[in-house]
Amino acid sequence: xPNAVRKLFRTCNEVFTTCEAGTVPSPGDIERLRVILDSMxxxxxxxxxxxxxxxTIDSEGSPPVTYLHLYESEKFSIGIFCxxxxxxxxxxxxxxxTVFSKLLFGSMHIKSYDWVELSRNANENLDPSQAQPIGxxxxxxxxxxxxxxxxxxxxxYPADGxxxxxxxxxxxxxxxxxxxxxxxxxxxxHCTYYQHFPYKSFPGDVSSVAENEREGCVWLEEREKxxxxxxxxxxxxxxxxx
Numbered sequence: 001x002p003n004a005v006r007k008l009f010r011t012c013n014e015v016f017t018t019c020e021a022g023t024v025p026s027p028g029d030i031e032r033l034r035v036i037l038d039s040m041x042x043x044x045x046x047x048x049x050x051x052x053x054x055x056t057i058d059s060e061g062s063p064p065v066t067y068l069h070l071y072e073s074e075k076f077s078i079g080i081f082c083x084x085x086x087x088x089x090x091x092x093x094x095x096x097x098t099v100f101s102k103l104l105f106g107s108m109h110i111k112s113y114d115w116v117e118l119s120r121n122a123n124e125n126l127d128p129s130q131a132q133p134i135g136x137x138x139x140x141x142x143x144x145x146x147x148x149x150x151x152x153x154x155x156x157y158p159a160d161g162x163x164x165x166x167x168x169x170x171x172x173x174x175x176x177x178x179x180x181x182x183x184x185x186x187x188x189x190h191c192t193y194y195q196h197f198p199y200k201s202f203p204g205d206v207s208s209v210a211e212n213e214r215e216g217c218v219w220l221e222e223r224e225k226x227x228x229x230x231x232x233x234x235x236x237x238x239x240x241x242x
Contacts, residue, residue, distance in 0.1 A: 003239040004044040008036050008178070009071060009078065016076040016180040021096035021189060022158050025180070030098075030155065033178065037102040037153040040176065045070075045080060046238025047174055049105060053082035053234065054172035061228035062088045068236040077182035078241070082234075083108070083169035090226050091166040091194045094156060098180050101154045106173025109146045110154065112162025113139040113196075116217060136202065139164065141216045146170060164194060164220065194220040 002010065015029040024030075042048060045068075053066040066082040081089065083106075091111075116138040142162035147154070156162050167175065183189050197219040 004036070004040050005070065005078075005239050005241050008033075008040070009241045011036055012076045012078065012178060012180070019075065019098075019180060021181050021187065024098050024157050033100055034153050034155065037100055037176065037178070040102060040104065041150065042104045042174060044239070045104065045174075045176065045236075047080070047082070047104060049172055051082070054084050054174075056084050056086075056172075062086065062230075064230040064232050065089060066234050067231050068234055068238075070236050070238075070241050072182055074181065074184075076178060076180040079177050080104070080236070081167070081175045081177060083167070083173050083175070085169055085172055087169045088229070089167040090229050091164060091196065091220070093164045093192050093194070094158075094179070095189045095192075096158050096181070097156075097163075097183075097189065098158065099156045100178040101156075102176040103147050103149045103151055103154075104174040104176055105149045107146060107148045107170035108173045108175070109168040109170055110143050110162075110165055111141065111168075112143040112156065112165035113218070113220065114142050114160055114163055116140050136197070136219050136221045138199075138217055139196075139220045141218070149173070193223050193225050195223045196220050 011032055015025050015033060019025055025033075057063050063084045063086060065087050068080040068082065070078040070080065072078075083089070091113075143154075143165070154162075156165065181187075181189065183191050199215070199217045199219065201219055
C-alpha cells in the first residue's frame with residue numbers, strides 16, 4: 001500500500017496532468033483529492049507540534065512561516081506551511097488555480113474573498129473625486145471563521161470559493177497545500193497581495209450589490225508583499241512523495 005503522501009501525489013498527477021490554468025477539475029476528481037486530504041494528519045507527513053518550525057520566537061512583528069517543499073511541476077505543487085502562534089500569511093490571490101488546503105493540526109483563522117462583478121459603466125456617471133482609485137476592486141467575504149483540526153479540506157477555485165485568502169495562526173499549526181497549477185510569473189500566475197478597506201470607503205455606484213449584502217463587501221487594493229511577511233524554506237523529511 002502506498003503511503004498517504006505518495007497516494008496524494010499519484011492522484012494529483014492523474015487529476016492535473018490534463019488541466020490547463022483556469023480549468024477546474026471535474027467534480028469526481030475534486031472529490032478524489034478531497035477524500036485523500038481529509039484523511040491525512042501530521043503523522044502522514046512526518047510532522048509533530050514540538051518541531052522548531054512551530055516555536056514562538058520573541059521578535060517584533062509577525063513570526064516567520066516555514067515552507068516545506070514536497071513537489072512541484074508545471075501542473076501542480078504540494079507543500080506545507082508551518083506557522084507558529086500568531087503567524088500570518090497575508091491576503092493574497094490564486095490566479096487561475098484550484099487550491100486544496102488541509103489543516104493538519106492546530107487552530108487557524110481563515111478569511112477569504114471573491115470578486116464582486118460590477119457593471120462596466122459603474123463609475124461613468126460619477127464625479128471623479130467619488131470613484132474608487134484605479135487598482136481597487138469590490139470583493140465579498142466568503143469565509144471568516146476559525147478552523148480547528150481535524151477538519152475538512154478547504155477548496156478554492158479560480159473564480160469562487162474564496163480565491164483570495166488570509167491565514168492567521170491561533171495556535172501553532174500546519175497547512176498542507178495542493179495548487180493546480182502552481183504560481184508562475186512567466187505564465188501570468190503571479191501572487192498578488194492586497195490590503196482591504198471598508199465598503200463605505202469609496203462611494204462608487206454599486207447599485208448591482210443588494211443593500212442587505214453590502215455589509216459583507218470590502219474594497220481590495222493591490223499592494224507589495226508586506227515587509228513583515230517572512231517565509232523560510234526547510235527540508236521536507238517526511239515519507240517519500242514518489
